[in-house]
Each structure stands twice: as C-alpha cells, then as structure tokens.
Amino acid sequence: MSTDQADVVIVGAGLAGGITAATLTAAGLHVVCLEQGGWPDYDKARADFPDYEVTADRYWARDPNTRRAEADYPVDDTDSDISALMWNGVGGGTVLYSAKWHRMTPGDFRVRSHDGVADDWPLSYEDLEPYYVEAERQLGVSGLAGNPAYPAGEGPPNPPVPIRAAGRRMAKALNELGWHWWPGGNAISTRDYRMLSPCRQHGTCMSGCPEGAKASTDLTHWPAAIDRGADLRTGARVTRVLVRGDRATGVEYVDREGRLHKVEARAVIMCANGIGTPRILLLSATSEHPDGLANSSGLLGKRLMMHPFGAVAGIFDEDLATHSGSWGQQIQTMHFYESDPARGFVRGAKWGLQPTGGPLGLTRSYPWGQSPEPMWFENFHDTLASRLGHAPMWSLIAEDLPHEHNTVTLSSDLADSDGLPGARLAYTVDENSKRLMDFHVARAVESFEVAGARETIVGPHVRASGWHLMGTAVMGDDPARSVTDRFGRAHDIPNLFIFDSSTWVTSGGVNPAATQAALALWSSDAFLRQGQLSRRDLRTGAAA
Template sequence: MSVSSDIDFSPADVLIIGAGASGATAAWNLAETKMRIVCLEQGGWTNPSNYPTTGRDWESRAQSDFSINPNRRQQPGDYPVNDDDSPIKIANFNGVGGGTVLYAGHYPRFHPSDFKVKSLDGVADDWPIDYGDLEPFYAENDRITGVSGLAGDPAYPAKQSLMPPLPMGKSGQKLAEGFNQLGWHWWPSDSAIATQPYNGRDQCINLGACIYGCAQGAKASTDITYWPEAVRAGVELRTWCRVKEINVGDDGLASGVTYFDEDGVEQFQPAHVVIMACNGVGTPRILLNSVSEQFPDGLANSSGLVGKNLMLHPYASIQGVFEEPLDGYRGPHDSIWSQEFYETGEERDFIRGFTYETTRGRGLVATALTGVHSGRIPWGAGHHDAYRKLHNRIAGMVAICEDLPEEHNSVTLDPSIKDAHGIPAPKMTYSISDNSQKMLDFAVARATETLRAAGATDVIIESPLASGGWHLMGTARMGKDPQKSVVNEWGRSHDVKNLFIVDGSIFVTSAGVNPTRTIQTLALYITDQIKKRLTHLFD
C-alpha cells in the first residue's frame, strides 16, 4: 500500500536524518519552537514484546535478527557496511532509537581533560568547547534519560545521581575485591537503566541481555524516552525512509533530501534546515553520496575531512574464571567501572588512557561457545565436566581505550557494494595505532592482575575485541578552523550554513568512555544554539 499520498511534502522547517540517540534528542529539544520538524528514519519501531529475552531462544536471536552486527542481522532497515579492512567490526542498530536499542546502557560522561587533549598531552586537538559548556546539557539529558549511579565518584567532578546504582551482584563484588586489593579506583557505573520506576518506565528486573533490547523498558533507549515526548509535541517521525542524498540549491544551501520511502519510491522532502544524526559511519556516507557541481567531493567536505579520522575505541575483553558460582547471565551488563588508568601516566609507554567496565557472566550458550572456541571445553566425553567449570563462574571486564584521530582511519564509499535501494555502502578502513596497541596490552596485563587478585584461576583474553565496533566517531569533526574541521563549534557545517551534524561524527577526540551520553548532550547543546540563533541562523 502506498503511503506517500498521506505525506505532507511541503517544506519542513527542520529535517532530521536519523531517529537514534542524537536525532531523538535534537527533535525533542527543538519541538518547543513549534517549527515543523520532520525526522526520516531508515528503520522502524521495535516492539519490546519481540525482544529476544521474551523467548527461550534469546541467545540464538542475539546471533541473528538481533545481532549487533548489521551485516549479520540483515533486517530491512539495515544497510551493508564493508568492514573487511578493519580488525574491529561494525556494530549498530538501524531503527527508531538507533544504537540505544542495543547498547548496554553504560552511560559515563566525558571528563574535563577529554576536551583538552592537545593542551594537556600534546596529541590530537582540543575541542572548541569544554566540559563546562556541556555540563548543564549533561544534567538536562540525564533528567530525560534517567540515570542510575552513585554520586561522589572521585574520578569525576561532582554530578548528581537520579536513581540508586545497579546491584553489584556477586560478580561485581568479586571484582571490587580485586580492585581494592590493588588499591585501585572503582565505582558503581553510571547507567541509563532505571533502578526504580522513572517517567513511566519500570525498573530493571535483571533480565541480563541489555544489548539485545530491554523487554522490561528499564533501559533508556530513545524510542521510549525522547521520542514519545517529541512526537506528542508535534514532531513528525517518518519510518522506513532511507536518505539517498542531501540536495543543494543554487544558493549553496541545503534544499532538502532525496529518500526512498517504505514502498521504495524515491521522494524529495524540502527543508529549510537539515540536521544529520546518522552516526559516525552513516553521516559521512550520506555526505559523500551528496555530490553536486558545487560540492564535487561530497557535501560539507571542503576540508577533505568528511569520513576521515574514524575512531572506534579498541576494546579488550579480559574474563576471569572463578571457583565459586557468580551471577551468570543474571543482571544487567553494567555493574562497576574503574578509571584507575584513565588519565595519562608519565610512567607508561602510551598517551591517554582507558576505562575498565566490569561484565557479569554469560548465558549458557555463550559460555559453551567461549569454552569451545578457546579450547577450554572439548568435544566428546570431557565436554560436560569442562562446561561445569565455566558455568556461572566467568566474570571480568572490558577495557575501553581512547582512540586518537588518524586521517587514514576512514569511512569511504564502497565502489561495488550497495544497499537494497542501490545506494553505495560505506567502507571502513581502520587499523589500531601503536599507541592504542600499547594501551590494550597494558590494560590486559593490569586486568589480569586484578582478576588474579580477586581469585580467578584462569583468564580468558580477547584483544582487540573484534565484534566491538559500537562507537563510531570523528568522521565530521568539530572545530573553529574550516580547513581542519567539518562543522563549527556549535555543529553547523562550515560550508553549508543550514546543515548541522549532531551525532558522534563531530567528536574531535574519543575519550576512553562510551560516547552516548556525550552524543546526546552535544545534540542538546547544538540544538540549543540553533534555538538561540533562529533569527540569524544562516549568518
């Protein structure tokens, strides 16, 4: 059935591309202006009653229709990503809520030092804004999202906590014992997971598979936080609409976007302002596909930096095997974190640092596969005894390493792979830097010490974590110099004055923490700047 006849194709005041973490936040914040706001999302709404944890086959679905890897998932909203030239593979979700549907809910802020990397450590660049600029927007985003945690973390400036922390459980306590024995920092993780009823969402019941969608609705994905409020406030959210390109007029401004609707019909939606919220791979993909006489190298790309400086956060997974039963897969992934090695240490052979985020145990299938693939569980008669040595006895951590920008790490257009609509697919070209490799090695060694101190009898290491390309950053960086950045200090393209970017692609550096809280905070900050400048937005 065609739906296009019901669509209003008159010019939108603001057109947002992407309904994920940043698009939802931007739409919500602009809704109060009463402008006509349209958001185009290439996927659809997910129904929480269809999330994997509602069925016995939840671990199988985590490897198929709810895989974090779109190349494996291959759902209608997905597009292929060529990640053959990267040791870290793409992870995303395409649909209303975007990556927040499948994220763990780890919700750390950046630190003040993360915005001043060049000044402090002589590498990369400083951001054109700082922690103080974003602090009120962090607080506002926390209020909408609902953040659990514990105030007083000595690794951060003071910040409030809206809900009590998630339970440590046996696993978290075991690892905390290890950190305490070594005298290292740890603290309950800030999490975008409700530990008590919050704004109509129920509290976490420890389903234990947050990264495959929260059937309880305790995890703050934007389809259940920002979007309901934005839609009620009048924002039009059009699903199953895949943007092909941003069009430009003779005046050099964006005139709207060309997209394929639910029926695969090409449409044009005119707009006075276009906001991109498609993540660090999707945004450069659309910009590079938006070629015109005025912009032969892609839109907003006079600097040549669209798609460059891709940062992914190399992860290491370090898991201990303990003699006593722990939590198994029960409980949210989030528990406690350590930022003992977050800031640059002069005695270390790398710059910058990382966060440890502890992990609980694994599901029954994941335990079996971990054991079999690592040679700890054999085929045959020895299978059952070996399995029982791992069952409910694995707990550990991941290290999230700060990735510094390097131009050769990039997103380009694949010359041959196209999506279902014939739009060229993105290609990731990425290698782990020497600095990041040293950081990974250090993180593995220190985590191993922690696990041994906590009583682990065996340690299972995967470094880098191949599946962990969740954090897509840096490919349309923010800055004051148009020759060294794609957008200015309030998110507007240097080249196209009615084009804004609010997703992780504008990150100047990556910090050593999960980016979603800062992505959403930046979206609030940028849209706040738009609201303040409405009368002279294109000057």
C-alpha cells in the same frame, strides 16, 4: 515525486535524532525526521523464555552485514581491524547498547594540551556539564554522584544498579590493590521513572529489554516528540541532501515501495551516526560540491574512531550468578585512565564489570571467541558447567586517537536494497592503542588473580566491537581543519548541521552515549538560542 515542507528535517532517529527532535518540537518547530528502519519489536525480546540465547540473533544481531534487514546498508570492513555495529531503526544504537554511562573527563577535551597528540576540542567539560545533567534526567540514568574522577556536581537521578556477588568480590580485590573503583553508571532505571520500569537483572540489555528499563530514545524521547507534532517517517531511506549554492534546501528519500519523495526545509540536521552521516553527505556530491557536502576541508569521512575493545573474564570456584545482572556495569574503574609517560603510551581506558550470560554466550561471545585457547576444549560440558555463573568480566574501552588514514568512503562493490552504494571502512588500530590495551589487559588479569580466580580468559582485541562510530565530520574553529563549528553547524553550508558523533574531535576512553546525548542537547540549544530558525522568519518565509 511528492514534496512536503518543514522547518527542520532530521536524518536519523537514534540517540542524537531523538533528543534533537524532542528539543526542537518543544520549541514549536515543525520537524520531519526520516528513518530508514522501523520501530523495534519488543515482542521479540525473549529474555523471559528458555529459547532466549538461541533466538536472540535472529532479530537483535548487531552487525548489519549479519542482520541484512531491508533497512540496513552493507559495510565493507575488509580493510578494517574492527567491524562496525549499529541498529538502523527508531532508537538507533540505543536499542542495542549495553547502556554503560560515562561522562568524558575534563582532560578528554584537552588531549593536545595535556599529551601533545590529536587536537583539543573547541568546547570544554564545563560547557557540557549542565547538558550532561539534563541528559541524565531525560534518560533516567542510574549511578552515584561524587566519583573523584570528575569534578564535583550533580549526579544521576536514580540509584545505581545492585552490586551483586561478583561486583563485591572484585571491589574487594581493587581495594586490596589500592585501585579506585565506583558504582557503575548506566542508562538503566532502577525504579519506576517517567516512562521506564525498574530493571529485573535479566542481563539481556543488548538483545531487547523486555520490561522497558533500558533508556533507548524510542521510549524516552520519540513518544513525547510525536505528541508535540514531530513527523517521524520510518522506512524512509535518504538518498541525498539537496543544495542550491551554499544552502541546503531539503532532503530526498525513497520509501519501502520505491517511491521517491522530497522534504523541503529551512535546515537539515544529520543524525545518522559516524558512518551513515558521511556516507549520505558523500552521496550528495554535486558539481559545486564534487567531494561531497561540507567537505572543503577534505576531512569528511576521515579520522574515524571506533574504540578498540578488550575483554577479560575471571573464572571462580564459587557460583557468582554471572549468568544474569545488568549487562551495563555493576562497578567501574578509571584508575589507569589518565596518561602516565612511564607506561610507553598516552591516554587510557575504562573498565566496567559485567556478567557473561548463559551457556551459548560462553562459547560465542567475548572474550571466549577471541581467546587464543581453543573454544571446543577437552571435557567440553564439564568445563562449560564450571564456567556458567562463575565468570565475571571486565570490558575495556580504550581511547582511540584520530588519524586521517582511518576513513569512511563509498563502496564501489556493495549496494543497499535501493541500489545506493554501501560504506567502505579503512581502519587500523595504531601502536599506541595496542600498547595501551596490552597494559590494561595485564592489570585486569592481575585484579582477577588477587580476587582468587582460578583461571582468566583474555580477548585482547575484539574485532566485532565497533559500536562507537566517531570523528568523521570533525568540529573545530578553523574551517580549513574541520567540517563543522563547535555547535555542529557546517562551515560550508550554514543551514546544514551535524549533531551526531561524527563531529567528535577525540574519542575519550569511555562509552560515548553520555557525551553524545549532552552534545545533542548542546547543539539543539544553540540552534534555538542563535535563532537559526526564528519564529518571525518562519512566519514571514524569510531565509533562515
């Protein structure tokens, strides 16, 4: 076994890992990052070619059980209402995300105080606000400041994506209903900005951005981190975090040739997502930590949240060019975001208006594949032609409350290509989320009817929608009721950190990338400010 040394070893090169590596290398730390996948190959981004829809899933499939790349590990979702989606490679989920960008609201951090459910976060919107601003600057976010759903403050650095014909139609309908809307926020650049190019409105954000307009950390953070000395090792599957007593001593990993390696480090930072992080910490169990690392609370792998997702499309007589456009969102509404006791449920959802793609997308994507109506309908070609370009869609992100019976554990049946156990999910959408979704679907249908749609297609509960993996190593002030503190430091092992969405207390009802990026900056900044690895300690070899 070869052995290397570093100040910090990071596990995972996605959103949290890229931001953390860039921040710590800028401070002069020697960082090694281990990523089980490789770099995305944008030569396989076929948006400019007529075979785009036919070939997209050969490389850009979102479900690791479908993709089955060497870097993937199997996820047993037999007992889960939602299938987990992820990209195992440099850039992580940002390679495939739609790039919708929303901060959580102040109330999202105070769910227990406001609604008597779940828990309050040990930090506030005000704590994160400067980190939201910095994350938006680093990722070239586009949008418009002044949304009254949020406190006043600085907005994104780039103007919003164009509001096209469908967006204008639906904005007018919301005005008629008296419902609030706002130009969409997206991690998609609308002009030349640092390393990003302006979006050309392909509508292929989730299957390879061909011009580099979408902010993924393989573009926005890793090049600079590597220039500063970060050692990013791809094809490096972590087998366990090494510990001695209550201290992490490093990480063991296996390369693509099956050789075993060890990286000794003064701190280990987990950034492997809400399934990958608990999986590795459970794999790292020892006689001193028989239930997995950092698990004295018993909460490691519990409280999984995945954001129940619904989709409603309206079909119009007019051609609204919905085969293209930013796949993020042209406009958004949070009109029904806050709790209203009269509705029979707590919390809410965010809507984002987006295109519906080409002819294949209209047969196999949401909401079409989830609609109770038969997909292979009578007069198929005529019906398909009447929908192509005529069908904008509201995507509905519903708040997901944490429950300890929603879990990530190790699979006893499935293993990855190196023989390590895969992950097993047990997850049920609760009654609150079901009622919440039913309400929002009905309102979305109403908005299309007011806008003049001749038909609506509803996918009320989309199974293949688990992009957002949160809550499985919850943060908190009480070690008996949480895995890490408010900065992501494990209560049980003081030099083990978790900077990814595993630490989330509640999920909010918005896409999580903005808050996860802000949290990675918040945690990295605290890591440096609190002297977890001071330069003096590094020079003298003293313990961190």
